[in-house]
Amino acid sequence: MRVSLFNQLMRAGASRRDVLKGAAGMAALSAASGVGLGALTRPAFAADDLRAQILQVPGVGKGQPTDADFQKVGEMCLGATKASVKQGEFAGVELTFMGLNNQNLHNVLYRGFLKAWEDYTGAKFTWIDLAQADYGARLQQSIATGTVDFDVIEMGAPFEGDVCGKGLASEMPDWVKKQIEMDDLVNYLKPPVGTWDGKQYRVTVDGDAHNFNYRTDVFSDKGLADAWKAAGNATPWGVPTTWQQVQAVTKFLKGQKFNGQDVYGYLDAPKAWGGFGFYFLGSRATAYAKHPDDKAWLFDADTMKPRINNPAWVRAIQDVIDALPFEPADQINADPNTTGFSQFLAGTGSMIPWWGDIGSNAKTNDSSVIGDTVGFSILPGSDDVYNSKTGKWDTLASGPNFSPNCAYLGWGVYVMARVDSDEKKKKAAWSAAAHLGGKDLSLWCAAYPSGFQPYRNSHFNIPEWVAAGYDEAFITSYLKSEADSYNHPNAAIEPRIPGIFQYYSAAEDILANTFAGKMKAQEGADAIAAAWEKLTDQLGRENQIKLYKASLGV
Amino acid sequence: MAVATLGLLAIIAVQILYKTEVDTIGFETWRPVVYAYMLWGVAIGIGQVLTRGEDGQRALFLLPALLFTIAMVIFPTLFGFYIALTDWNLSSITGRKFNGLDNFWQMLADPYYRNALFNMVLYVLAVLVEYAIAFGLALLLNAQIRARKFFRVVFLMPLMLSPVAVSWMVGKSIMEYRFGPAATLARYLGWENPAFFSDPITARISIMVLDAWTFIPFMMIMLLAGLQAMSREVLEAARVDGATPWQTFWQVTFPLMLPVSVTAVILRIIFKLKLADIIITVTSGGPGGATDSVSSFIYREYRDRSNVGYGTMLAMAYLVIIVVFVTWLLKFANRFVRNVN
Known part of the structure; x- marks a missing residue:
């Protein structure tokens, strides 16, 4: 490290330990880049300002994110919604979302993320929160008794046979595929995952591997x-x-x-x-x-x-x-x-x-x-x-x-077929799902406690994580373990x-x-x-x- | 009344034929049948008044409760027995299929159900210990001690808590192996590895303690009410006759309290037979089924495995066992009280 850069960092308030850790991390990154992760890293450009900004909410090491942070991130990531939906377009639409509340995550975050979306579009969500262990039973009962009482669901791929196979889910419109940039998904989460009989149903929001x-x-x-x-x-x-x-x-x-x-x-x-x-x-x-x-x-x-x-x-x-x-x-x-x-x-x-x-x-x-x-x-x-x-x-x-x-192949957001008969409601449901599965919002979810892991190729850009406050050696090790699991041939x-x-x-x-x-x-x-x-x-x-x-x- | 009854039966028949795909005419949901039942109830009420006059008016007081009981208790129970005779897995593509007594034979051979029934016997026996403690506390709170009212409220507080909250606060926090105060105290007292839920016997006792902590106040308050209603002259007469405190308790208080005691114990046993939430939250029936109750096992069979037909058979069989057991218990208790008095 150059002395001038070291002095600049010290003036900025970084401790000697932080600087040394950063230098060690950079060395580790250089080494890792040469053996596989290199392909997944790229320099941050000015166009990535939004991603850099949301990762500073609240900032790694600055305490656990709160509802105010969720709302702020949701608002900052509203650009794609504004491009496809007029303000107040969904006024009067009421939707129900069923998902988890494990560890105060999942739905708890989604409420905050969707706050700005609700304010902008005029639609309103009510929430069905479930503990992980209650989730499967609740879903199965809804399916078997014909009492699907939710419009949008957070669901894992293992349930696709039960839901999509029985015609209960709404097929994803093309404009949603474009908005969520599906090509960015890591390979193992691309179709057939998220599809049934060739139709796409799932907005992926998570990647799962042990x-x-x-x-x-x-x-x-x-x-x-x-x-x-x-x-x-x-x-x-x-x-x-x-x-x-x-x-x-x-x-x-x-x-x-x-x-x-x-x-x-x-x-x-x-x-x-x-x-x-x-x-x-x-x-x-x-x-x-x-x-x-x-x-x-x-x-x-x-x-x-x-x-x-x-x-x-x-x-x-x-x-x-x-x-x-x-x-x-x-x-x-x-x-x-x-x-x-x-x-x-x-x-x-x-x-x-x-x-x-x-x-x-x-x-x-x-x-x-x-x-x-x-x-x-x-x-x-x-x-x-x-x-x-x-x-x-x-x-x-x-x-x-x-x-x-x-x-488990990760969580996804699915829209139920019961909204298909109402075009306005259908668009609202898919717009909300696309907002939650948006490329930038998903980066924040991967970087902070959310219940969701990295699942897009763009999530493996290490400099973004380091800029957010992650120790480089740590995040390199973490992302490499995830990427190597997803991409393993066996x-x-x-x-x-x-x-x-x-x-x-x-x-x-x-x-x-x-x-x-x-x-x-x-x-x-x-x-x-x-x-x-x-x-x-x-x-x-x-x-x-x-x-x-x-x-x-x- | 006959027209209303025929109308109701016709709507039920049409709907059954539609739902069993014998006919194409019917309703999408069963809601119209419920409305027809309510209308039938109104028609029956009017018919009673018109045909039986004042007797009919008297019957109106009973009719709503009767119709409600039929709709909310008798019908679901009968429907439950029918479901128990079906093979119904919520994920099955073929849906519900009648399979006669297959579920019953499966239940008889199910070691997990037998294990849960055995555990229930132990849990029910623990009620006797709870009763002894509750009686002791009731005697204490009935005595002239300082801050008696304060202690009465304090001892009642566990009863006001949800068993799920108790499970988390006590079972998963206070009794937590690493940092829990109870585990720390146990280590201080010399128990090297104070794991309350790892060994089958310890785990079973721990669940009994958790459940007892919640429900002893229930028995205590009943017994305390009994003690306060007891005639003081009888106790004073015993003292005048030179009875010791133990003799007073054993030969006067205890026999006089028997009716209250029997009621408290039987009600507590009925509560105990439903034991589930603490087990589900703290141990999931483990280790190795040592703490499993019938209700917690049915909960897993029904909830986690969506095995509605078999789960309902287990529940219905348990219902029959409970009814038979409680009936026998009431008769036995009556005879016991009569013999003692």
């Missing part, structure tokens, strides 16, 4: 490194890159001290969470179960025969059973919400898989204490991978098998089949018994397989096979 979050301070600690070596481990102390290593590290850390406190390794989430908890077993299993030569990993594509009781999944279940005694004493009662927000962000545990929320909350959530000590990667791999076609474990010539779990893609959460929920109950020691891993897996077979028959096997194949692209 990445691997770890504590950099724990894995760079000399005391732990010495203890690791003294315990007879030949490999150097560092961040695990395979599940075998995760297990070894978790067992090693039990009883160790770090900064004077007990330190723990991996945190499992064994408690049921309305079906969503199953994703966390999935993240442990994909490296074992998702073979690069086979797109299927949860069911056999031709028969819907469950693979949950094959040796790969049973190994993942056994890993949880083996690891739990080395995790915090009450871990059996931890759901993903606990592991992510009550434990990891609060400083307990040194490794968890989660959606990208950990990264977007680590530095911006008031309850986080790990902002400066967290790193990210794709999910660990496995030294061997199970081949369902041969029934044998393969060791790949390329090294460990990696398979990021693209769990990613495990969520099946978009009706009733998928019923499969997960049935598994959760049986897994709870298995993790509590009432069943062996294989017995539990067999019981899940039996329950899934029954469920497939109940839902209609032929139809499920057809939709599963479609979701896999086979």
